[in-house]
Amino acid sequence: MSPRPHLTLDRRQLLQFAAMVGGAAALAACGGPTVSSDVSGGALTEDSTDWGSVTPAEEITWWSNHPGASRPVEEELIKRFTAETGIRVTLVTAGADYDEVAQKFQATTGTANGPDVVIASDVWWFRYMVNGQILPLDQLAQHLEFDTADFNETLYNDYSFDASHWAVPYARSTPLFYYNKDAWAAAGLPDRSPATWDEFREWAPALAAGTTTPLGLGAGTSWGAWWFYNFLWGHGGTYSDGWTMTLDTPEALAAAEYVQSMIFEEKIAVVAASDHVADFGAGLTGCTIASTGALSGILEASSFEVGTGFLPEGPEGPACPTGGTGIAINADRTPEQQLASAMFLKFLTGTESTSYFSSNTGYMPVRTSALEGGTMQEVYRTAPQFRTAVDQLGTTRVQDWGRVFVPGGDRELTVALESIILQQGDPATAFAIASRAIERSYEQNVQPYL
Secondary structure: OOOOOOOOOOHHHHHHHHHHHOOHHHHHHHHOOOEEEEEEOOEEEEOOOOHHHOOOOOEEEEEEOOOOOOHHHHHHHHHHHHHHHOOEEEEEEOOOOHHHHHHHHHHHOOOOOOOOEEEEEOOOHHHHHHOOOEOOOHHHHHHOOOOHHHEOHHHHHOOEEOOEEOOEEEEEEOEEEEEEHHHHHHOOOOOOOOOEHHHHHHHHHHHHOOOOEEEEEOOOOOOHHHHHHHHHHHOOOOOEEOOEEOOOOHHHHHHHHHHHHHHHHOOOEEEOOOOHHHHHHOOOEEEEEEEHHHHHHHHHHOOOOEEEEOOOEEOOEOOEEOEEEEEEEEOOOOHHHHHHHHHHHHHHOOHHHHHHHHHHHOOEOOEHHHHOOHHHHHHHHHOOHHHHHHHHHHHEEOOOHHHHOOOOHHHHHHHHHHHHHHOOOOHHHHHHHHHHHHHHHHHHHOHHHO
């Protein structure tokens, strides 16, 4: 694969592409009432709808997986929105995770069963866009005087492609280092996260002398390949450079071997059988890597004091991805439904709402005005662990295209990593298999339409 910065498809190519990566259901989305048949940048373009003449719908439906066990928080935000606007929002649990929501959204697009507003995770929004399933938001944002300049620039631009924005940031997170302060104290360690993984390896024997396994890790789609960025980038490797897979580099292999050694040789790390966050909260492991979105749950469930810190650095320095999900508007809806949906997105990601959501879940406030506002200042004062994720934003970078833009990329990387960390598989072999699969997906589903 070779690096290419933009997608440019005509309508015929877009329909072919949607049939290949999204199934027949995705095709119907191409005829959404407020988008034109002209395709630019690999996706639909907004037409010249006079939004000022549109009356918002009285009711819309939102599909969510309630990231961070946030259903009660989402229900409260819906109540506030309805009280302010009179628009009713039906909240639907559309899946247990981002992948389940995405699969159901693809299956129902073009039917009356789809949502007006849908969760759009880091590994799904691009596919929604190319399939023509979601609406470009810039025109609506301008009409509603939606202050998009107040969004954290990195988080907002994660949904930008060819000068359009396709979602707004919602439940955004980074991986975070969590540690058991009681276990740390018993081991005689300083009350902080290790600055580097090499320092953690020096500390691990003291932790292992206690009753806990030093480090607990998790596996699974949409998770394993995300936290592994910390080791991969920290060793100077990448999943891909643009569209070119780079898992055969010495740096990428060294990262995999490093983690594998901690698990199988040094035995200072273990991969949880089911839930690494629950294992940490139960005191079975001394520390773990988990999403910032798990913070509230960890603080509530743990019987010990929880410490948080930046992800440890690798030989090449700090390395942390952003992740989580944004929210998008279904392209296959009436202008009335889309306007009501845009009003909801504006409310849901406003300063007050994002502060409320963050303070109750641990996800990052997505607006700069919220970061230092009164609500978050009180949160930082009572639970300083919340501040860590905000401060760590300065070390983040955009994810590699091979994982988030190629259909099936995250799944193939997950299979490879699980072979390495669960079965002690050869990193070179596992990564070669994943690379070939991702390259085939790119060649079949993306390259012909660039």
